[in-house]
Amino acid sequence: MTYAAVAIAVLLTAACAMTLVRIVRGPTTLDRIVATDVLLAITATAILAEAAFSRDPTALPVLVVVSLLGITGSVAVARFVSREQDS
Amino acid sequence: MTLQGVLDAVAAVLMVTGALLSLAAGVALLRFPDLLSRMHAAAKPQVLGLLLMLTGCAIRIATVVDITTMVLIAVFQLATAPVAAHMVGRAAYRDGQTRTDLLLTDELAPHLDRFSDKPDDKPSRFPATPPE
Numbered sequence: 001m002t003y004a005a006v007a008i009a010v011l012l013t014a015a016c017a018m019t020l021v022r023i024v025r026g027p028t029t030l031d032r033i034v035a036t037d038v039l040l041a042i043t044a045t046a047i048l049a050e051a052a053f054s055r056d057p058t059a060l061p062v063l064v065v066v067s068l069l070g071i072t073g074s075v076a077v078a079r080f081v082s083r084e085q086d087s
Numbered sequence: 088m089t090l091q092g093v094l095d096a097v098a099a100v101l102m103v104t105g106a107l108l109s110l111a112a113g114v115a116l117l118r119f120p121d122l123l124s125r126m127h128a129a130a131k132p133q134v135l136g137l138l139l140m141l142t143g144c145a146i147r148i149a150t151v152v153d154i155t156t157m158v159l160i161a162v163f164q165l166a167t168a169p170v171a172a173h174m175v176g177r178a179a180y181r182d183g184q185t186r187t188d189l190l191l192t193d194e195l196a197p198h199l200d201r202f203s204d205k206p207d208d209k210p211s212r213f214p215a216t217p218p219e
Contacts, residue, residue, distance in 0.1 A: 004099035011106035015132070018113030028122070030179050034129050035116055037171060041133040042109045044164075045140045049102055052144040057153040063160045067137075071167035078174040081182065 005053050033074045040070050098146040105139035121186040122179045133168045
């Protein structure tokens with residue numbers, strides 16, 4: 001199980017690093033929003049992996065909130081981007 | 088090998104697969120050329136990666152209360168991820184931020200005039216002077 005934990009940690013860290021590179025490089029706001037959504041999903045995956053390896057369900061309600069509210073940021077910015085194009 | 092050992096191995100395989108999907112999305116975000124293909128890759132850890140990780144977690148933490156919470160997480164994620172992707176894709180297409188040379192078909196192109204955001208060529212639903 002320890003090998004699996006190390007493998008998952010390495011994979012998720014590499015994925016987070018590449019997603020952060022996309023957030024920094026852009027080039028458009030919508031690219032950054034998509035990358036931020038992926039970063040949120042990877043974070044939720046990491047929290048779940050921690051809960052699974054330590055058999056500790058304390059963090060699971062946090063993930064309920066994250067999966068419900070993760071939508072708001074991208075929807076708001078998507079609206080904002082098309083509104084900005086109007087004016 | 089005990090039953091607990093088999094279950095742990097299955098959970099480990101599921102969770103490593105979910106982490107591999109996250110890595111695939113990270114690589115795709117760097118390598119793919121435009122927004123729509125990046126969105127296609129971005130949905131993998133949001134839906135399948137999270138579901139695989141939830142399944143592994145449910146095998147490791149096998150109590151009814153926590154599995155109920157995990158089912159709620161899965162339902163909320165499956166309900167909200169397509170809405171966010173739809174809004175982002177809609178904003179990108181309307182702003183012309185998609186690379187049309189990469190598209191095989193563009194079924195929206197013949198109907199561009201119906202959702203144009205430019206105010207001068209959009210027929211006004213509210214006339215400036217109300218009819219007498």
